[in-house]
Amino acid sequence: xKSHPVSILAVGSLAFDSIQTPAGKAEQVLGGSxxxxxxxxxxxxxxxxxxxxxxxxxxxxxxxxxSRKIDITGIQVVPGKxxxxxxxxxxxxxxxxxxxxxxxxxxxxxxRLSEKHRQVPYxxxxxxxxxLQQHVLDQIQSPRLVACDSMNFWITGxxxxxxxxxxxxxxxxxxxxxxxxxxxxxxxxxxxxxIRAMGPSVLxxxxxxxxxxxxxxxxxxxxxxxxxxxVVDPTGAGDSFAGAFMGFLAEAGAHREMLKTDPKQxxxxxxxxxxxxxxxxxxxxxxxxxxxxxxxxNSELVDRQHKLMAMTSVQ
Amino acid sequence: xKSHPVSILAVGSLAFDSIQTPAGKAEQVLGGSxxxxxxxxxxxxxxxxxxxxxxxxxxxxxxxxxSRKIDITGIQVVPGKxxxxxxxxxxxxxxxxxxxxxxxxxxxxxxRLSEKHRQVPYxxxxxxxxxLQQHVLDQIQSPRLVACDSMNFWITGxxxxxxxxxxxxxxxxxxxxxxxxxxxxxxxxxxxxxIRAMGPSVLxxxxxxxxxxxxxxxxxxxxxxxxxxxVVDPTGAGDSFAGAFMGFLAEAGAHREMLKTDPKQxxxxxxxxxxxxxxxxxxxxxxxxxxxxxxxxNSELVDRQHKLMAMTSVQ
Numbered sequence: 001x002k003s004h005p006v007s008i009l010a011v012g013s014l015a016f017d018s019i020q021t022p023a024g025k026a027e028q029v030l031g032g033s034x035x036x037x038x039x040x041x042x043x044x045x046x047x048x049x050x051x052x053x054x055x056x057x058x059x060x061x062x063x064x065x066x067s068r069k070i071d072i073t074g075i076q077v078v079p080g081k082x083x084x085x086x087x088x089x090x091x092x093x094x095x096x097x098x099x100x101x102x103x104x105x106x107x108x109x110x111x112r113l114s115e116k117h118r119q120v121p122y123x124x125x126x127x128x129x130x131x132l133q134q135h136v137l138d139q140i141q142s143p144r145l146v147a148c149d150s151m152n153f154w155i156t157g158x159x160x161x162x163x164x165x166x167x168x169x170x171x172x173x174x175x176x177x178x179x180x181x182x183x184x185x186x187x188x189x190x191x192x193x194x195i196r197a198m199g200p201s202v203l204x205x206x207x208x209x210x211x212x213x214x215x216x217x218x219x220x221x222x223x224x225x226x227x228x229x230x231v232v233d234p235t236g237a238g239d240s241f242a243g244a245f246m247g248f249l250a251e252a253g254a255h256r257e258m259l260k261t262d263p264k265q266x267x268x269x270x271x272x273x274x275x276x277x278x279x280x281x282x283x284x285x286x287x288x289x290x291x292x293x294x295x296x297x298n299s300e301l302v303d304r305q306h307k308l309m310a311m312t313s314v315q
Numbered sequence: 316x317k318s319h320p321v322s323i324l325a326v327g328s329l330a331f332d333s334i335q336t337p338a339g340k341a342e343q344v345l346g347g348s349x350x351x352x353x354x355x356x357x358x359x360x361x362x363x364x365x366x367x368x369x370x371x372x373x374x375x376x377x378x379x380x381x382s383r384k385i386d387i388t389g390i391q392v393v394p395g396k397x398x399x400x401x402x403x404x405x406x407x408x409x410x411x412x413x414x415x416x417x418x419x420x421x422x423x424x425x426x427r428l429s430e431k432h433r434q435v436p437y438x439x440x441x442x443x444x445x446x447l448q449q450h451v452l453d454q455i456q457s458p459r460l461v462a463c464d465s466m467n468f469w470i471t472g473x474x475x476x477x478x479x480x481x482x483x484x485x486x487x488x489x490x491x492x493x494x495x496x497x498x499x500x501x502x503x504x505x506x507x508x509x510i511r512a513m514g515p516s517v518l519x520x521x522x523x524x525x526x527x528x529x530x531x532x533x534x535x536x537x538x539x540x541x542x543x544x545x546v547v548d549p550t551g552a553g554d555s556f557a558g559a560f561m562g563f564l565a566e567a568g569a570h571r572e573m574l575k576t577d578p579k580q581x582x583x584x585x586x587x588x589x590x591x592x593x594x595x596x597x598x599x600x601x602x603x604x605x606x607x608x609x610x611x612x613n614s615e616l617v618d619r620q621h622k623l624m625a626m627t628s629v630q
Contacts, residue, residue, distance in 0.1 A: 022501075091501050093501075186337075186406050186408075187544055187546060188524070188542055189542045189543070189544045190544055207525065209503070210522065210525035210526070211525075211537070213542070219625070219626070220542065220626050221626060221627070222526070222539035222540075222542070222626045222627050224537035224539075225537075227503055227504045227528070227535065227537070228504070229502055229504045229505055231502060268629065268630075271628075271629045272629055275629065309629065310534070311534070311535050311536060311537045312536070312537055312627055313586075314583065314586050314587055314590065314624065315583075
């Protein structure tokens, strides 16, 4: 079986989350970066997930993913418990506080790709150990586009390994606090310059409810967040942002070579992909876990995209 | 002497500031809301300032204001010392910490308007006691547009008086933290709804380096901040934002009646005024006091406005 010409390989965590926010509490709900990523991305393109869960992980959720045409053959079910994250948000919903992390079966996660996975044209390396991110890249044959995420834990704990990963990716998507930590400066323009010099030609800095910024070799784009009245749980906003962003690029057949062949079109595609990410994230936060995404209609996405464009127009 | 048909009356403080930021220190430099406001606004329209200073205030600065065609006949020089604010910013440059405030002659500020001031078409009430703001409005004959600012100190200390002021203004311009405090909610969409119900038909919520949001009866606009690499001192960013915003509206001959006669054009004008404010603020922060504004060229404003528009375009 061959990979679909626009499919995305997503490697990262599937998890249980226990979350407390000003809007309420959710105990042991489904979460994890590639769960959010792949559900969001599946609105745009076929997804192949590589991850690991314990025997306690609900089979019907894997069935649900499969029903969205998400290839789950790369999700290993192994003896033991699934990764469990416990976190809380105070009134500043832009930053999660980790209360506890039980890696469980995720501790020995070793992503091994099938022949089909190796041929995938688009790759998203969610926030996992940069050594594993490189290990995935070693197995990929000739991707059109590779994006990755990271976090404070790796920026501080494995900076050299992370830098090796960054040399090999086209796009890095991280949040603002992480960008400041990684670059060593608190100015976003300078931070972007420093980080792009580490490797990624394209950098997306996510700023929570303040939107995001996109830095490419030819331009800077300031993207708004969609202002929703209903903010229940910010968990997964960044991963679902990345999902819609990569999904949009894959659906459009984006290729890193476009930077050379048609830099203007490349920039425009990236900008629209960022807006798709913004809109997706705005739905994610409206309920706990990915409940809102599971009941999301394509027409709602389109409607909110139009509204967001209207909210930034000066014409 | 009659007021110019597009001139703006600005009532507020002229001060000395002593400021500490991550970029350095400035002792006893010129500051105050209407100083920033009127220098910024004077790029667009004639300004008439009403304020009070002590005998220690440099006469050559008043001459400088006059050289910018700012009418300073409303600035009283009285025995005593000028208002002195001492503040600091930590790495989060979006929020000032007040270390001390010496009101000095400002304590007995009682804005009395000349005949010329009373006929002014545009009014900006900077962040002063809401009782004084009302006192100014009592003296104005028939303004085309009234905008005001406020701050935590009055929101908490004189909420009832502030609400009386709000019933009488067209536009309120405050920062995000103040909007949350005034509305009692941390969601910006809900906060805007609550505050607009208090009176101001138009609300601008300033979000520091994250830009601002504009709420009108017919639409919502999400405005970017211009991302500058040089952030030396955020003091006065909000007041110079308001100055360019009001200056732009005055220059365009805006009138509150436009909401009824041409709501689309009204929204567009307000949006462009917000962008003018964003650009002005981005220059203000590039040096201590209003040093950057004093050496600012019109061509730089236009250039940065174009760049900012390009940074939000998806076409």
